[in-house]
Amino acid sequence: MKKKLLAIPLLAAQLFYSCQGTTEATTTATAEAVGEESLTNEELLTRVQEQTFQYFWAGAEPNSGLARERIHMDNVYPENDQNVVTTGATGFGLMAILVGIERGFITREEGVQHLQKMVNYLEKADRFHGAWPHWIQGETGKVKPFGQKDNGGDLVETSFLVQGLLTVRQYLQDGSEEEKALAAQIDKLWKEVEWDWYRKGGQNVLYWHWSPDYGWEMNFPVTGYNEALIMYVLAAASPTHGVPAEVYHEGWAQNGAITSDATSYGREVVLNHNGHKGSVGPMFWAHYSYLGLDPRGLKDKYADYWKLNQNHTMIQHDYAVDNPKDYEGYGEDTWGLTSSYSPKGYAGHSPEHDLGVISPTAALSSYPYAKEESLKVMRHLYEDMGDKLWGKYGFYDAFSEEKDWYTPRYLGIDQGPIPVMIENGRTGLLWDLFMSAPEVQAGLKKLGFESPHLQ
Template sequence: MKVSSYVLLLAILSLSFSCSQSPSNKEAQQSEEKTDTLSNDSLLTLVQQQTFQYFWEGAEKTSGLARERIHLDGVYPENDQDVVTIGGGGFGVMNILVGMERGFITRQAGVQRLEQIVNYLEKADRFHGAWPHWLHGPTGKVKPFGQKDNGGDLVETAFMAQSLLCVRQYLAGGNEQEKAVADKADQLWKEIDWSWYRKGGQNVLYWHWSPEYGWEMNFPVTGYNECLIMYVLAAASPTHGVPAAVYHEGWAKSGKIKTDAEQYGHKIVLDFNGHKGTVGPMFWAHYSYLGLDPRGLKDQYADYWELNKNQTLIQRQYCIENPKHFKGYGANAWGLTASYSVKGYAGHSPKEDLGVISPTAALSSYPYTPEYSMEVIRYLYDQLGNKVWGKYGFYDAYSETDNWFPQRYLAIDQGPIPVMIENERSGLLWNLFMSAPEVKEGLKKLGFSSSQHTL
């Protein structure tokens, strides 16, 4: 069974980005000359600011949204440089809020960009309110993610909706322009027809629908993976909501989502689809929790802080033990997630370990393991230096085993880094999202409780 739209990228595009690039002599010298001169706090801000630029300076010009990928080597798949990603674009929207709050940009500049984005999203292709996985940036028309994947993508749409709610909450009390942007974000959120994606009223949500191919992608989304936020938002929608049974019978599989499995002494808590007895790629602890606050969040199936923290600790311990003996793994270099890989795109995890470290895995886990994640940040920045650090922060992935250091970025991997670091530092996005009245009602409807927020 497919567990992620991002893993599907491998099969659909048959990408093979296996460029084995070593840094130039100048870069190597610069890397060697790096010294531990920045405090941890200053380094965190630098990582946030430089990564934020992917979504600011690097954005597609017509939409203002994130490009699917940016390759500093200039080599792209055919006709790919104008591709906008809805999920990664949503992460980028959250990055703009971080940039405004941290002073990386002025509030006025941020509001203008958000205005550009919501106006673009209103006119772009939608399918029962849901955007597709990819859009052609200059036109706003769907760019098929695969032959039959040329319609609505409810998971990508959920990532964008999570961000739009944060925008609404952030700007609702502002000036006239800000209130107008907040109102447009609210309108776009309320136009998403979550109920349509039940495929005729079933108690499960389907990932895709196409006006040309209907339901032929045939992918009912069941847990556990990165899609919890989709079910929370579907239950929360005041216009096209779904009953609680859709969550309990579909996502939670009538309780079968739970597991008693442990690894390295840590409870796995929920069954990671397709990863029996172990954990999945690290992004499963990130994408749904950019806005949804896992601190003290519980329902009848899980304690979501325990779930995500344990996944992080298990992955770290796996890389320390390093059963496949890859070069460079250890307490300072851990984290396996979906990213570029030596032989193409891969959903790295302890079950699919190819010797590739993806910086986003440990960095976006900063709220769960701040000290351990900081050790990775320091190692990457101080020791590997320009081999892994570039114009938009740390590159997507690397392998010391294969001497593979591609200068390439993916929106879906860069996006969670500044957001999750900010959530640990100030709680910004968590507090915005959890303050939305519909979110509170949706969580209560599904049986959630929170020790951090009044539901």
């Protein structure tokens, strides 16, 4: 499910989803029993990575190899929805496959074969001025509308996909002849994305959607701060359809209005989180753009991005410890609010919109920013919550102790950051790969960034 900016209505989300799972819901999960013995931290991290990786491996849509929008272990789905794939989560899944190779969950040969299948499918799937749609019907490669007018290109989801593709390209480019050919195939797809088209007639801002049937009627210029920083970096980086620096500074950064002097729980918010007055947004804003974009030492004239993301993480942690609404279960080992399923459907969770629902991806994917705090959640959910939360593809999407609500369902967009960000916290693997791309370095320099990766 797309994480639309919380200042904007969640559009079709409330219509497409009803998530009424209960503790009685049956599950086909075959995960080994949890809590038999205490794992070391390293063993626990690997266990969580491997189980979640399986969402993108064993759980991949069979025709395309891409990431399913969702997998419900209770087998209750919206109509004709079981094989819908999602481009953003597929970008995360591409990176998760690299984690699988490097961690020995699969062989390199198996991983490359699967990556080839994915890229071959993406090459033939619907695109709109080079941008993929948010949803694709897995069996056909045709767009599945996210909403009536959202049936064309989705530049934000495309940017998450391209982030993953470029990371894979860097991983394969010096490999076997087969791997080099796949890297070249990816390079061609990347260069076909018309980032400049999505300026809507040359404006100094990027638009989220364009439809061949409805044109620009979605009318969604993307301004910061939210999850979409990576879109502006890639648009500036494109060697074929690049945009000038003014698009970033005037559109995304709003001529400097993006900066914030607010504090929360004694920590600087750093940038204005769209729709959140002096507070922080959902936790995924610190994840999606940073699966490849390395925030360590990343700075521009608006922010220190490591400080931004670490403070975001710790503000959410401190909020749960403070627990101003006195929700059951909140504390040092149960924190993290992000967009996810909830008892009444899909919802955007944050300190300003707290429904008593914890989403495991929020704390787990924040592992690089707050290792001790993330591990406390990981261990508690794994050892103490048991099969209420742990299934075939790792931790389920969300739960609420306050409402005694647990549901055996997964969302690809939430599972994807978990193995990837844990790996970045352990080895920096995906950060190092993505940041090694010469176009990415050129794009960051164009926008005035500094980073230890820039040569």
